[in-house]
Amino acid sequence: MFDLEDLKTRLKxxxxxxxxxxxxxxxxKGSFLGFAFKLGTELVAAVAVGTIIGFILDSWxxxxxWLMIIFFFIGSAAGLLNVIRTAKRMQKEN
Amino acid sequence: MxxxxxxxxxxxxxxxxxxxxxxxxxxxxASLFMVISLGVIFTFLFFGTxxxxxxxxxxxxxxxxxxxxxxxxxxxxxxxxxxxxFPFIFSLFMFVLACxxxxxxxxxxxxxxxxxxxxxxxxxxxxxxxxxxFMKHGLSYLKLFVPSGVPAILLPLxxxxxxxxxxxxxxxxxxxxxxxxxxxxxMMKVFGGFVISLGLLGGWLPLGFSVALTGLxxxxxxxxxxxxxxxxxxxxxxxxxxxx
Numbered sequence: 001m002f003d004l005e006d007l008k009t010r011l012k013x014x015x016x017x018x019x020x021x022x023x024x025x026x027x028x029k030g031s032f033l034g035f036a037f038k039l040g041t042e043l044v045a046a047v048a049v050g051t052i053i054g055f056i057l058d059s060w061x062x063x064x065x066w067l068m069i070i071f072f073f074i075g076s077a078a079g080l081l082n083v084i085r086t087a088k089r090m091q092k093e094n
Numbered sequence: 095m096x097x098x099x100x101x102x103x104x105x106x107x108x109x110x111x112x113x114x115x116x117x118x119x120x121x122x123x124a125s126l127f128m129v130i131s132l133g134v135i136f137t138f139l140f141f142g143t144x145x146x147x148x149x150x151x152x153x154x155x156x157x158x159x160x161x162x163x164x165x166x167x168x169x170x171x172x173x174x175x176x177x178x179x180f181p182f183i184f185s186l187f188m189f190v191l192a193c194x195x196x197x198x199x200x201x202x203x204x205x206x207x208x209x210x211x212x213x214x215x216x217x218x219x220x221x222x223x224x225x226x227x228f229m230k231h232g233l234s235y236l237k238l239f240v241p242s243g244v245p246a247i248l249l250p251l252x253x254x255x256x257x258x259x260x261x262x263x264x265x266x267x268x269x270x271x272x273x274x275x276x277x278x279x280x281m282m283k284v285f286g287g288f289v290i291s292l293g294l295l296g297g298w299l300p301l302g303f304s305v306a307l308t309g310l311x312x313x314x315x316x317x318x319x320x321x322x323x324x325x326x327x328x329x330x331x332x333x334x335x336x337x338x
Contacts, residue, residue: 074258
């Protein structure tokens with residue numbers, strides 16, 4: 001009886017291993033699709049945040065519209081940085 | 095009114111108006127569907143974990159599948175150090191998934207299609223991750239904004255870029271979920287409206303599109319919950335293991 005119980009657990013572990021291996025491919029595909037969805041918003045969000053920071057600083061220092069313009073470009077740079085980082089992560093996982 | 099594709103997103107009060115210190119906290123249909131989501135998650139996990147059998151029942155198998163899925167995701171993206179945060183990420187994933195999936199039912203309300211809901215979730219994650227980062231590394235967490243190997247002249251510019259990139263995290267996290275859910279649901283409603291207005295003769299094509307879109311939306315609902323959870327893991331990884 002004791003052996004049977006032992007066998008049951010071993011069977012379950014083995015089955016789980018098989019199941020994990022077969023779902024690995026699907027999961028990878030899913031995560032790629034997820035990262036693809038990520039790229040677009042990543043770029044836009046950084047540009048928006050940069051512009052908003054510039055706008056706020058402008059109203060603090062009374063320098064309309066210069067800081068907003070400068071921070072728009074810095075935000076674009078940050079957005080590109082985000083996209084490159086995400087792409088690098090995708091490549092690493094491949 | 096019923097054919098207006100944006101009508102499905104309107105929030106209205108259910109029951110009496112409750113005001114505390116001038117802040118309106120009345121129970122709305124949004125709150126109702128959040129409660130329903132929590133109820134669904136609770137019932138599912140309660141029945142899934144009630145009998146801990148060696149050979150699992152279908153419910154137990156499903157619950158264990160979700161557990162394994164999240165546990166594997168955390169160990170893959172954030173390493174073993176992130177294990178203590180499993181309950182938080184699991185609840186987050188289950189809540190977003192349940193809200194998205196319940197929103198797919200006809201006549202229901204999609205909580206995650208409102209930016210305020212997703213923004214609060216994202217801001218909570220952002221503040222929590224930043225706090226964890228400072229708690230683990232102290233002031234050296236600020237090194238995250240100063241990448242190594244940058245010429246001294248470029249350093250101020252790079253730091254500003256890094257800070258903006260860091261601040262854009264909650265925005266991109268919340269906008270992604272909100273925009274995907276709202277765009278998908280609006281599109282489904284628009285195609286549904288075409289079926290009615292084109293009638294028995296021309297309505298079959300948009301009906302086919304509607305069916306295909308429903309499948310796509312279910313995929314998006316799952317994928318967005320997954321992306322939300324995996325990005326939380328990635329941000330947590332940055333906070334726990336400083337290395338860039």
